[in-house]
Amino acid sequence: xxDDKKLTTRAxxxxxxxxxxxxxxxxxxxxxxxxxxxxxxxxxxxxERMQRALDDMFKATxxxxxxxxxxxxxxxxxxxxxxVEGFAPECAVVTHGGGKKLxxxxxxxxxxxxxxxxxxxxxxxxxxxxxxxxxxxxxVVRWEMxxxxxxxxxxxxxxxxxxxxxxxxxxxxxxxxxxxxxxRFAEEWMAMPVLTGLKTHSEKFAGALRTYSIEAMMQxxxxxxxxTSHNLGQNFAKAFELQFQDESGQMAHAWNTSWGVSTRLVGxxxxxxxxxxxxxxxxxxxxxxxxxxxxxxxxxxxxxxxAAALKVQDDLTAWxxxxxxxxxxxxxxxxxxxxxxxxxYEWELRGVPLRFELGPKDLEKQxxxxxxxxxxxxxxxxxxxxxxxxxxxxDRIQNDMFQAALARREANSVRGGISYxxxxxxxxxAGAFVYAGWCGEASCEAxxxxxxxxxxxxxxxxxFCSSEAPTTCLCCxxxxxxxxxxxxxx
Amino acid sequence: xxDDKKLTTRAxxxxxxxxxxxxxxxxxxxxxxxxxxxxxxxxxxxxERMQRALDDMFKATxxxxxxxxxxxxxxxxxxxxxxVEGFAPECAVVTHGGGKKLxxxxxxxxxxxxxxxxxxxxxxxxxxxxxxxxxxxxxVVRWEMxxxxxxxxxxxxxxxxxxxxxxxxxxxxxxxxxxxxxxRFAEEWMAMPVLTGLKTHSEKFAGALRTYSIEAMMQxxxxxxxxTSHNLGQNFAKAFELQFQDESGQMAHAWNTSWGVSTRLVGxxxxxxxxxxxxxxxxxxxxxxxxxxxxxxxxxxxxxxxAAALKVQDDLTAWxxxxxxxxxxxxxxxxxxxxxxxxxYEWELRGVPLRFELGPKDLEKQxxxxxxxxxxxxxxxxxxxxxxxxxxxxDRIQNDMFQAALARREANSVRGGISYxxxxxxxxxAGAFVYAGWCGEASCEAxxxxxxxxxxxxxxxxxFCSSEAPTTCLCCxxxxxxxxxxxxxx
Numbered sequence: 001x002x003d004d005k006k007l008t009t010r011a012x013x014x015x016x017x018x019x020x021x022x023x024x025x026x027x028x029x030x031x032x033x034x035x036x037x038x039x040x041x042x043x044x045x046x047x048e049r050m051q052r053a054l055d056d057m058f059k060a061t062x063x064x065x066x067x068x069x070x071x072x073x074x075x076x077x078x079x080x081x082x083x084v085e086g087f088a089p090e091c092a093v094v095t096h097g098g099g100k101k102l103x104x105x106x107x108x109x110x111x112x113x114x115x116x117x118x119x120x121x122x123x124x125x126x127x128x129x130x131x132x133x134x135x136x137x138x139x140v141v142r143w144e145m146x147x148x149x150x151x152x153x154x155x156x157x158x159x160x161x162x163x164x165x166x167x168x169x170x171x172x173x174x175x176x177x178x179x180x181x182x183x184r185f186a187e188e189w190m191a192m193p194v195l196t197g198l199k200t201h202s203e204k205f206a207g208a209l210r211t212y213s214i215e216a217m218m219q220x221x222x223x224x225x226x227x228t229s230h231n232l233g234q235n236f237a238k239a240f241e242l243q244f245q246d247e248s249g250q251m252a253h254a255w256n257t258s259w260g261v262s263t264r265l266v267g268x269x270x271x272x273x274x275x276x277x278x279x280x281x282x283x284x285x286x287x288x289x290x291x292x293x294x295x296x297x298x299x300x301x302x303x304x305x306x307a308a309a310l311k312v313q314d315d316l317t318a319w320x321x322x323x324x325x326x327x328x329x330x331x332x333x334x335x336x337x338x339x340x341x342x343x344x345y346e347w348e349l350r351g352v353p354l355r356f357e358l359g360p361k362d363l364e365k366q367x368x369x370x371x372x373x374x375x376x377x378x379x380x381x382x383x384x385x386x387x388x389x390x391x392x393x394x395d396r397i398q399n400d401m402f403q404a405a406l407a408r409r410e411a412n413s414v415r416g417g418i419s420y421x422x423x424x425x426x427x428x429x430a431g432a433f434v435y436a437g438w439c440g441e442a443s444c445e446a447x448x449x450x451x452x453x454x455x456x457x458x459x460x461x462x463x464f465c466s467s468e469a470p471t472t473c474l475c476c477x478x479x480x481x482x483x484x485x486x487x488x489x490x
Numbered sequence: 491x492x493d494d495k496k497l498t499t500r501a502x503x504x505x506x507x508x509x510x511x512x513x514x515x516x517x518x519x520x521x522x523x524x525x526x527x528x529x530x531x532x533x534x535x536x537x538e539r540m541q542r543a544l545d546d547m548f549k550a551t552x553x554x555x556x557x558x559x560x561x562x563x564x565x566x567x568x569x570x571x572x573x574v575e576g577f578a579p580e581c582a583v584v585t586h587g588g589g590k591k592l593x594x595x596x597x598x599x600x601x602x603x604x605x606x607x608x609x610x611x612x613x614x615x616x617x618x619x620x621x622x623x624x625x626x627x628x629x630v631v632r633w634e635m636x637x638x639x640x641x642x643x644x645x646x647x648x649x650x651x652x653x654x655x656x657x658x659x660x661x662x663x664x665x666x667x668x669x670x671x672x673x674r675f676a677e678e679w680m681a682m683p684v685l686t687g688l689k690t691h692s693e694k695f696a697g698a699l700r701t702y703s704i705e706a707m708m709q710x711x712x713x714x715x716x717x718t719s720h721n722l723g724q725n726f727a728k729a730f731e732l733q734f735q736d737e738s739g740q741m742a743h744a745w746n747t748s749w750g751v752s753t754r755l756v757g758x759x760x761x762x763x764x765x766x767x768x769x770x771x772x773x774x775x776x777x778x779x780x781x782x783x784x785x786x787x788x789x790x791x792x793x794x795x796x797a798a799a800l801k802v803q804d805d806l807t808a809w810x811x812x813x814x815x816x817x818x819x820x821x822x823x824x825x826x827x828x829x830x831x832x833x834x835y836e837w838e839l840r841g842v843p844l845r846f847e848l849g850p851k852d853l854e855k856q857x858x859x860x861x862x863x864x865x866x867x868x869x870x871x872x873x874x875x876x877x878x879x880x881x882x883x884x885d886r887i888q889n890d891m892f893q894a895a896l897a898r899r900e901a902n903s904v905r906g907g908i909s910y911x912x913x914x915x916x917x918x919x920a921g922a923f924v925y926a927g928w929c930g931e932a933s934c935e936a937x938x939x940x941x942x943x944x945x946x947x948x949x950x951x952x953x954f955c956s957s958e959a960p961t962t963c964l965c966c967x968x969x970x971x972x973x974x975x976x977x978x979x980x
Binding site (some may be wrong): 036037041047066070071073076094096097099105108122138143144145157325 | 534555556586589631
């Protein structure tokens with residue numbers, strides 16, 4: 001249970017604030033296995049709603065779920081040169097099973113390209129067998145030295161999509177389609193604005209032709225890579241002999257894509273929307289959208305107000321104005337032996353978007369006293385028409401949270417007119433998303449990273465680019481080849 | 491894709507029939523990791539529907555989902571004596587991570603009692619913190635030597651529920667409540683009748699006080715243990731110091747339960763309902779309930795009949811007579827270059843409960859020609875009122891499949907009046923569920939297992955017991971203490 005001690009504030013220590021919030025809102029807990037976390041029901045409930053929303057979008061675009069083995073023969077990883085270099089150092093290795101040493105060690109999947117394309121090769125003979133559009137919800141393990149709850153853990157939950165196509169262009173369309181889904185999910189469900197764009201060679205997925213990502217700005221002005229979509233080209237198809245007979249009867253290698261988002265998104269939600277009182281969950285992802293707290297001073301009032309609260313709950317959940325499959329999610333907190341103030345504190349900490357207080361005077365007025373979690377604004381709302389009023393208010397909260405996050409990001413973005421010295425100072429200080437030119441040389445990227453810990457988050461898509469293209473490289477001052485967004489990142 | 495070769499029949503070789511069906515209906519495939527399978531979209535779609543139904547039932551009874559680590563410190567397993575004896579020999583062990591040898595090896599969870607009750611202990615101070623009612627959907631690994639697709643695999647997917655209570659009786663009520671949920675799921679969703687009852691000491695879960703199970707009869711008259719619910723007593727609470735302060739201020743150990751069903755259920759569904767033409771999926775679990783096959787001879791007909799089929803699909807899926815959240819699940823198979831007969835064959839193999847054929851003459855009559863997968867009965871159904879007609883027919887199929895499976899089980903059950911010699915012969919031959927007495931001695935259980943490969947599946951609950959209780963032990967002939975159901979099992 002939450003105690004009444006104040007959270008460390010974001011201004012005091014953003015990192016301490018984050019950890020305290022995650023623990024005290026009971027989103028997650030440390031486990032006895034170093035680097036692995038326990039996702040508690042409050043956190044898992046948010047993840048379940050994320051899963052449902054994404055799964056619906058994947059299925060609406062023709063993808064099907066499947067499940068592939070946790071263990072991958074070590075030799076598989078070695079078949080794609082860049083891939084093994086990127087992932088082998090991070091692997092957990094099973095050397096013994098059933099009391100015996102294994103002939104070939106098995107790695108616990110850090111990602112599943114190798115075993116999945118091996119299977120795709122088995123299932124593909126002709127162009128008629130393509131495209132294959134598959135997703136899996138799974139756990140993966142990457143041996144991380146410095147872990148943080150949700151953001152970087154030894155084991156995490158994710159979805160990984162894997163597809164195979166007849167042509168490069170079809171794979172590219174798929175890669176982009178998924179990036180658009182990720183963006184829509186971030187904006188419309190998480191109320192988290194994101195940039196979309198291309199990763200540079202040094203930041204792309206190990207084994208990919210091109211990696212695209214969505215990048216969000218956290219409240220400490222650092223970037224969070226929140227999802228990636230990879231055009232894998234024919235790299236894995238060649239490594240795993242994923243071939244098909246084309247319409248003319250020739251054998252050709254397929255073109256693959258892979259893409260994923262993970263429980264890291266829960267951390268991103270916290271760092272985008274949390275405040276010094278705790279979490280603020282965007283309504284569409286909130287397991288509980290409205291908590292009703294009946295207020296009483298004696299036994300008679302307790303019975304009467306609790307009954308009234310349950311009646312309000314019934315009215316709210318019976319309402320189908322948002323569609324029969326999307327009922328209002330309402331909880332009545334009638335716990336005994338706990339002050340109302342302590343209840344408010346706890347639900348604020350946990351981020352429930354709307355609180356309805358219901359005391360004797362409210363009941364007399366046939367109204368609830370509503371408090372928004374995001375702005376903390378309060379108003380009396382009549383029982384009459386309450387479901388529609390509440391739903392409209394939740395929509396407004398969802399939208400306001402997005403707009404607030406967008407305004408914050410834009411206020412902390414710098415476009416052009418910044419010297420490298422100023423950039424260094426900014427990265428040491430408040431942080432920002434800096435839109436600036438890049439000469440295209442990996443050496444400049446490396447130098448900036450070395451000197452400022454900032455990286456190129458992406459080469460942003462056209463709609464995010466500055467109206468006037470930068471002319472010189474942020475680092476070396478030579479002519480710019482492309483506009484890049486530079487920032488420190490999680 | 492399915493080829494046109496006939497399946498081995500059940501009568502010829504039940505085991506070969508099963509494997510062929512699972513592979514050719516594309517429910518699952520072998521993977522390059524010995525003992526691990528790939529669950530393909532057709533199989534995973536059934537599992538997803540199983541998950542949704544069970545998850546709804548768990549939540550309706552107050553359980554919440556959470557997620558605990560895949561890896562468990564090896565020392566944890568050793569804290570409960572029976573538990574380590576049961577599971578240690580089956581464990582996969584991670585000895586290396588991030589390129590280094592680990593100080594303490596980690597086992598890949600074979601089940602999660604140990605790590606979960608360690609966490610429960612961290613979260614529990616007072617009786618007010620109880621009950622804890624948690625479930626997780628996860629993968630687990632048990633090093634099996636002889637594996638079979640879905641039935642026994644090195645890795646499998648399951649749910650494991652874990653709860654903590656103040657009293658023994660409350661834990662017992664929970665154990666029973668879940669057993670009832672499993673039974674209801676088996677009967678109402680899988681159309682698979684089950685016995686409920688208690689496991690004997692030698693068959694109970696390693697570390698439990700009592701294990702209850704649901705037991706189903708497959709078409710080869712062998713039993714499948716389809717789900718288990720354990721009253722763990724205080725065994726794990728004592729091992730992990732899961733204590734609470736009770737109302738009187740005394741410290742006491744909590745009482746735990748755990749319970750699980752797995753992807754094994756998909757295998758049970760196949761062996762309960764499959765026939766020599768392939769799978770038969772009970773409508774409530776079918777990802778596709780109705781497939782519509784438009785039939786054409788020329789381009790004009792193709793356009794016209796395909797459009798008509800899509801119109802019928804629209805009418806069916808728009809219908810809300812079964813509730814807005816439970817629309818009819820309909821697929822139109824308008825694939826070009828494939829004979830209608832080949833399509834029928836494929837959908838029969840995959841077990842879709844209803845097929846609607848739609849040719850020019852059907853369209854003229856404003857009707858579809860419907861074929862039931864379970865009985866292969868055919869009839870013309872008018873467009874007018876089709877959604878309600880189809881839904882009613884699907885209900886009938888669901889019910890008929892349950893009744894057929896129940897009748898088959900009862901026809902292959904033997905109650906009383908069987909000598910041990912006859913029993914041995916029966917077990918060597920056709921197999922059966924044999925209701926007979928048991929003296930209560932483990933030595934008789936062991937002897938029967940040794941000589942016949944049959945085990946006590948359960949000590950059945952009262953409603954399944956014979957009207958006249960058996961008087962002597964099946965094996966030794968001494969007085970019977972209890973009625974038992976004996977059978978060979980998967």
